[in-house]
Amino acid sequence: MTRTVLKVLLLIGLGLVVGVPTAYSTFVHSDREIVIGAHDATVRPTFDGYARLDFGTLIPQIRVPAEAPLGIGLDIRLGDSEVTELNQVVARDAVIASQPQGEIAAVRSTVVSMATDAAMRGLGVSILTVLVAVLAWRAIGGPRRRAILAAARHPRRTQVVGAAGTVVVVVAAVALVAAPDRPREGRTASWVPIGTVFPVLPNDPVLDRVEIIEGASSAGSKALVQGAIDTYQTSVAFYGRMAETAEAAVVRTPGEGExxxxxxxxxxxxxxxxxxxxxxxxxxxxxxxxxxxxxxxxxxxxxxxxxxxxxxxxxxxxxxxxxxxxxxxxxxxxxxxxxxxxxxxxxxxxxxxxxxxxxxxxxxxxxxxxxxxxxxxxxxxxxxxxxxxxxxxxxxxxxxxxxxxxxxxxxxxxxxxxxxxxxxxxxxxxxxxxxxxxxxxxxxxxxxxxxxxxxxxxxxxxxxxxxxxxxxxxxxxxxxxxxxxxxxxxxxxxxxxxxxxxxxxxxx
Structure with a gap:
């Protein structure tokens, strides 16, 4: 019974050793094209715990805490828009940002789909690896299996060195496969609260969480961002007050059976x-x-x-x-x-x-x-x-x-x-x-x-x-x-x- 449990644990361990790096590598190397607000966008997962928005060269990058499990973050690169005037694009983005829950739900659904695909690939590779290992172990026959087990109990020095070398090569190969191969701009940049760049901002629970790359703002981009912030705050204030007013509206409520x-x-x-x-x-x-x-x-x-x-x-x-x-x-x-x-x-x-x-x-x-x-x-x-x-x-x-x-x-x-x-x-x-x-x-x-x-x-x-x-x-x-x-x-x-x-x- 103990030997059977040990064999099962070894197979589970083998599956995890192969499947987890496969799932991780698939996830961090994946991206999806979606529509966010007025833009085509590319969403790529990270593990830095932040959602980073890259608007292009004219507007500084910003980021907010992703508040996702396992430290999952996102790179969101906003692309083309059907609106050609930059000021109009920024204004639309600001209004959409004032009611962001629909877009957040769409991005979250995309990331969950990417994670699910990666997990399924990792699971599939794990199962395949375990099956190959079991079939190979059975295929070598009983006498050969006993000889291998006997040698494993009392390995020679050359066998230990060879096994250690094999482990090093496998670990290195897994690390190379799993490591992201694309540059992650902004990872080493200095991020500061947006309020340090725009000190006149009033307290806002959303803007208080936003960070911007330090030193990235030209006078022109600052004007664009300031305009977007003004539009965002106007929208939040107006519709927020109207929602509060609606709370007091007297409307007919359904009677029994209605x-x-x-x-x-x-x-x-x-x-x-x-x-x-x-x-x-x-x-x-x-x-x-x-x-x-x-x-x-x-x-x-x-x-x-x-x-x-x-x-x-x-x-x-x-x-x-x-x-x-x-x-x-x-x-x-x-x-x-x-x-x-x-x-x-x-x-x-x-x-x-x-x-x-x-x-x-x-x-x-x-x-x-x-x-x-x-x-x-x-x-x-x-x-x-x-x-x-x-x-x-x-x-x-x-x-x-x-x-x-x-x-x-x-x-x-x-x-x-x-x-x-x-x-x-x-x-x-x-x-x-x-x-x-x-x-x-x-x-x-x-x-x-x-x-x-x-x-x-x-x-x-x-x-x-x-x-x-x-x-x-x-x-x-x-x-x-x-x-x-x-x-x-x-x-x-x-x-x-x-x-x-x-x-x-x-x-x-």
Whole structure:
């Protein structure tokens, strides 16, 4: 029994000796291309305990404690951006940094994936090594094994020297393989708190942890960094105060047997409003989020930070979504699905006990078009979408909510009476609620919610609201809508819930 245990321990030791260096080497030599904020970026793991951001030659490198297990750190090299003006890039980065949790979660997920891949490779090499060792030991036969064991008990001097040399060679080879082979700029640099370079900074729990390379700042780069810090602080202060104000907002809470959902739409990259919207959702005791699209300005890959933020802020919610005309291409819809959103595709689906149908906007407006919701713009595509949703809703017979980006996508569906409620956005202003009796004798209520990002046009990312923003609380009973309450967010920081509008769904 003791000999068996010893053999098992020897095999485990062999696996660890081979597998751990393999996993370590794989991990420290790996990198991933991801999108962070407005940039393409390369993420590489380190073991110095810091997350280091390299912005390029014009802006000094900064770092913050990574607070990860095993002293894991990161090198994050920010690359190209679709924005060509440096001042605009820095300003966007600063606003995104004021609500960083979505991007932090994305980077953390990437590092976990890299570590998992490295661990699996190490495990695979360990298992293969142990199997080869066992098969080789058995293949040499009993007499030869006994001779080897006997020699090991009483080794000659030459055997000891040979074994020691072999160990040295193996250890050296493992060290060479495991050691990082790329330069690590900034490792030997002198890092100082950012407050020593910018002494006028007020106390800030985030900025207090930031360090910058000493002596790396020219007058021009200092101006850029100072501008970014000012934008960051303005954003943190404005949306922080608004979130505190929202904590005191008086909204209707669900009664017995009721549930609530929060509607957001036309965020247009304004992630600063996400924590504020979350507070209203908490006040209304909601656990369902309905996202009606135009989360971005152009649907570009770099704008996935907007979906990262929404997913992070509402991570414990069921989320139903469609994409809007400004969410051009597949990147945003794919990101929604990757984050676990239920992206409506024209088929009825039940989420959170509510029967939904809807689909994404068929138009691609780019950055500057599509604001006014004119039904003549791509009228054929909108009409086809409306026709398909009407047919599917009427065939299903049990649809509670039709969710679309533009009200033009569900005019016929609303008139059919085949759903209790039609929710839309796109206009950046509230229209409704309006209730009408449909062709089948059942009533349908329509509501267009204003821009949750406070967007005037197709871009709302900034350090504060440009115009009134809005979200809507929807109350359900037995999966059917029984009330609506829009909530307005003013540029001055006020949070103003509107009156609650009760709804009475028609019998089915």
């Amino acid at each position: 549930t609530t959902a929060l509607v957001v739409t036309d965020r247009h990259d304004n992630i600063g409003m996400d924590p504020v919207a979350r507070v209203i959702a908490e006040r209304a005791q909601a656990r369902l989020l309905i996202d009606l699209g135009d989360d971005t300005s152009n649907g570009a890959a770099w704008e996935t930070f907007s979906i990262n933020s929404l997913a992070r802020e509402f991570r414990d919610f069921d989320i139903v979504s469609v994409t809007g005309n400004h969410d051009t291409g597949d990147a945003i819809g794919n990101q929604m699905k990757d984050k676990g959103f239920t992206l409506l595709d024209g088929k009825p689906v039940t989420v959170g006990g509510v029967r939904f149908i809807g689909s994404s906007d068929p138009r691609s407006s780019g950055l500057t078009a599509g604001y006014f919701g004119d039904a003549d713009d791509n009228a054929a595509a909108l009409a086809a979408q409306d026709e398909e949703l009407t047919r599917a809703a009427c065939e299903a017979g049990d649809v509670s909510v039709i969710a679309v980006h533009s009200p033009s996508s569900a005019k016929k569906a609303a008139a059919s009476g085949c759903a209790d409620l039609v929710l839309s956005g796109h206009l950046h202003r509230q229209v409704g609620p309006t209730t009408a009796v449909g062709e089948n004798g059942r009533s349908t209520t329509t509501l267009t919610t204003g821009s949750t990002g406070g967007a005037a046009y197709a871009f709302a990312l900034g350090s504060k609201l440009r115009r009134t923003a809005q979200a809507t609380i929807v109350t359900f009973r037995d999966g059917r809508p029984v009330g609506l309450q829009p909530v307005d967010f003013e540029p001055g920081g006020d949070v103003v819930p509107q009156a609650y509008t009760p709804l009475t769904p028609s019998p089915r």
